[in-house]
Amino acid sequence: MASGTALIYDEKMATHKLLWSDPICDIEVPERLSSSYEQLKSYHLVERCVPVPAREGSEEEILLVHSLEHLEVAKSTQTMNEEELKRVSENYDAFFFHPSTYHCARLAVGATLQLVDAVMSGEVRNGMALVRPPGHHSQRNAANGFCLFNNVAIAAEYAKLKYGLQRILIVDWDVHHGQGIQYIFEEDPSVLYFSWHRYEHQEFWPSLKESDYDAVGLGKGKGFNINLPWNKVGMGNSDYLAAFFHVLLPMAFEFDPELVIVSSGYDSGIGDPEGQMNATPEVFAHLTHFLMQLANGKLCVILEGGYHLKSLGESVCMTVKTLLGDPVPQITGEMAPCLSAVESIQNVRAAHKPYWKWLAYEDTSFLQNLSTKSHLLKKANSNTSTEHETKITNNNNTVKVERFLELHMKNILFPVPPIKTATIGSEGSEHFLSEHVQLVKEMDKTEIKSLVSGFYADLVEEDKILLSLGSMLAILDKILKKEVCNGIAASPTAALSAAVALRHSVRFGFQRVLCVFVGDMQITPNTEDGKMLIINICEKEQPGKTSCKHCISLNWKEDAEGNDFFSAVLGFILPVAYSYQPNLTVIAVGPNRSLGISGISLLVALLQGLAESRIVAVIEDTEISLLQSVAKALGGASTPPFGIYVPPTQEKVKKIKALRDQFQQEWKMLQCSGKLSD
Numbered sequence: 272m273a274s275g276t277a278l279i280y281d282e283k284m285a286t287h288k289l290l291w292s293d294p295i296c297d298i299e300v301p302e303r304l305s306s307s308y309e310q311l312k313s314y315h316l317v318e319r320c321v322p323v324p325a326r327e328g329s330e331e332e333i334l335l336v337h338s339l340e341h342l343e344v345a346k347s348t349q350t351m352n353e354e355e356l357k358r359v360s361e362n363y364d365a366f367f368f369h370p371s372t373y374h375c376a377r378l379a380v381g382a383t384l385q386l387v388d389a390v391m392s393g394e395v396r397n398g399m400a401l402v403r404p405p406g407h408h409s410q411r412n413a414a415n416g417f418c419l420f421n422n423v424a425i426a427a428e429y430a431k432l433k434y435g436l437q438r439i440l441i442v443d444w445d446v447h448h449g450q451g452i453q454y455i456f457e458e459d460p461s462v463l464y465f466s467w468h469r470y471e472h473q474e475f476w477p478s479l480k481e482s483d484y485d486a487v488g489l490g491k492g493k494g495f496n497i498n499l500p501w502n503k504v505g506m507g508n509s510d511y512l513a514a515f516f517h518v519l520l521p522m523a524f525e526f527d528p529e530l531v532i533v534s535s536g537y538d539s540g541i542g543d544p545e546g547q548m549n550a551t552p553e554v555f556a557h558l559t560h561f562l563m564q565l566a567n568g569k570l571c572v573i574l575e576g577g578y579h580l581k582s583l584g585e586s587v588c589m590t591v592k593t594l595l596g597d598p599v600p601q602i603t604g605e606m607a608p609c610l611s612a613v614e615s616i617q618n619v620r621a622a623h624k625p626y627w628k629w630l631a632y633e634d635t636s637f638l639q640n641l642s643t644k645s646h647l648l649k650k651a652n653s654n655t656s657t658e659h660e661t662k663i664t665n666n667n668n669t670v671k672v673e674r675f676l677e678l679h680m681k682n683i684l685f686p687v688p689p690i691k692t693a694t695i696g697s698e699g700s701e702h703f704l705s706e707h708v709q710l711v712k713e714m715d716k717t718e719i720k721s722l723v724s725g726f727y728a729d730l731v732e733e734d735k736i737l738l739s740l741g742s743m744l745a746i747l748d749k750i751l752k753k754e755v756c757n758g759i760a761a762s763p764t765a766a767l768s769a770a771v772a773l774r775h776s777v778r779f780g781f782q783r784v785l786c787v788f789v790g791d792m793q794i795t796p797n798t799e800d801g802k803m804l805i806i807n808i809c810e811k812e813q814p815g816k817t818s819c820k821h822c823i824s825l826n827w828k829e830d831a832e833g834n835d836f837f838s839a840v841l842g843f844i845l846p847v848a849y850s851y852q853p854n855l856t857v858i859a860v861g862p863n864r865s866l867g868i869s870g871i872s873l874l875v876a877l878l879q880g881l882a883e884s885r886i887v888a889v890i891e892d893t894e895i896s897l898l899q900s901v902a903k904a905l906g907g908a909s910t911p912p913f914g915i916y917v918p919p920t921q922e923k924v925k926k927i928k929a930l931r932d933q934f935q936q937e938w939k940m941l942q943c944s945g946k947l948s949d
């Protein structure tokens with residue numbers, strides 16, 4: 272699989288600017304581009320990327336989406352004086368022309384297409400294009416919302432034409448609805464368009480009825496347009512993550528795109544005057560990390576909005592850092608979505624039930640009396656204050672946001688550990704080594720005996736077990752000391768190794784250690800103190816063992832045909848894990864595993880979003896191909912194949928729902944259907 276991250280930037284796109292006073296458009300300034308680029312340089316991220324030059328999009332490429340008339344009008348503005356420019360601009364909602372706008376807009380299109388080519392040709396794995404003017408509001412025959420040509424829509428049409436793609440996912444995390452993209456693809460089932468946006472029950476610009484959750488697409492395109500409206504401001508990290516777990520990611524994995532394009536607006540970030548949201552820059556690292564697991568990593572991130580320069584710059588850096596494969600920073604804030612967000616999530620899931628297999632058994636009984644309730648919802652929503660205390664709201668405290676972000680980002684950014692994956696150079700390990708691996712010397716027996724003395728000493732008799740424990744502990748220590756990002760150890764007794772790893776990590780001082788154990792977990796350490804959270808995925812109920820908050824057993828036997836584990840990972844395991852916010856993750860695979868290699872690889876790939884990507888994998892030493900696949904997933908060398916997507920059976924959906932109902936008060940990220948306020 273390809274490697275490397277492209278960065279496309281051309282300072283000529285900073286020439287376009289507002290020549291007269293216009294309080295609506297004056298936030299779209301050239302410094303948005305230059306300060307983002309400077310921030311990337313200050314974090315030494317530019318030099319780690321593959322520079323790809325911008326180019327002018329051709330007229331033919333622009334005509335893939337826009338009318339000839341629209342192109343001609345745009346072209347004619349190059350020679351206009353300020354008076355004429357102002358007059359033409361007044362024909363559109365929130366757009367301004369400058370003599371260089373047409374040229375800049377063609378560069379924005381060309382930069383976007385250069386990125387698509389670099390990714391599709393395998394020159395790079397993924398990349399980001401820093402462009403302006405933005406694109407997602409512009410329509411076939413109109414400029415709109417600071418956008419002249421629809422860069423992302425043109426890129427999707429271009430990729431279909433040039434590479435014969437049939438499934439393209441567009442994710443629009445800008446805080447405004449990209450109605451332009453919706454109009455262009457609403458009848459097209461080959462382009463899945465997802466957008467969340469500030470909506471406030473149609474109060475917020477562009478105040479369109481068709482931006483609501485029930486606009487699901489038209490004709491053959493039904494089900495391929497997903498709108499998630501935010502009916503309050505102040506949405507934060509947990510709301511955004513919940514939207515990914517409970518709406519976008521299940522759709523995306525079922526759709527199985529060949530290419531992912533992001534309409535990457537950062538006005539959904541904290542401090543932005545347009546969005547008035549509270550999500551902090553590191554959330555974009557998590558969103559990017561999730562999308563990197565799709566389409567074999569082929570991901571094109573295209574800049575749209577973002578008007579608070581510091582917030583924009585930090586979020587751009589978080590995005591590029593993650594594209595480069597760096598560990599994902601710990602998410603901050605209370606992991607609990609607000610009621611309004613949960614209601615929006617519930618509504619969009621219900622609206623899409625007829626079109627998606629993963630939603631076949633979704634409980635939409637709440638819809639019956641919703642019609643009588645909608646005016647209540649509006650009334651209820653309008654006068655209650657926003658759930659999230661909106662710490663930083665009005666835009667006259669830009670400086671306060673800057674100071675907040677200075678401090679906030681200090682403890683987010685951390686030196687990238689030199690080595691990604693460690694393993695032991697024991698015999699036979701060479702078969703699952705990947706280029707990121709560092710060999711770790713084994714511990715000597717006396718050291719091991721001292722380490723395991725006091726617990727399980729009785730179990731630890733044979734030399735073979737002692738040696739394997741020594742290997743695992745040697746790797747674990749590297750991870751605990753943050754010298755290595757993750758590690759993988761083969762073990763004759765995965766259950767024992769996992770138990771020892773958990774105890775050792777807690778003794779080392781880690782306060783919250785997550786253990787995901789696949790297979791029969793003969794030993795269950797006690798988890799009363801909350802310093803461990805165990806999720807045991809096993810085939811059948813262990814007699815007499817009921818789940819509790821920190822020790823959950825999920826009975827799951829993977830479908831013979833393919834991988835049906837997505838719904839369990841996205842709908843249950845990740846929400847619980849993110850609610851817990853561990854600072855280390857132990858993944859163990861014991862005997863009688865009831866999951867296939869692709870299900871386990873999916874788990875390993877997605878759990879890297881936690882604990883700054885610190886994971887130690889402990890796997891039965893007989894599982895050679897599993898070791899190879901997990902080492903690949905940990906090394907980041909390539910996204911392992913997650914297998915053929917199989918939707919969950921009704922019985923499995925019920926099982927997840929029952930577990931969600933049981934734990935959604937303790938682990939609030941599980942919430943995806945609120946009690947609609949009556």
Ligand SMILES: CC(O)(O)NCCCCNCCCN
Nearest residue numbers: 365405416417447476575576
């Ligand atoms: C790319 C983008 O999505 O960030 N463009 C945002 C345009 C905002 C226009 N606001 C008009 C307000 C009129 N009352």
Ligand SMILES: [Zn+2]
Nearest residue numbers: 445446447576
């Ligand atoms: Zn925007």
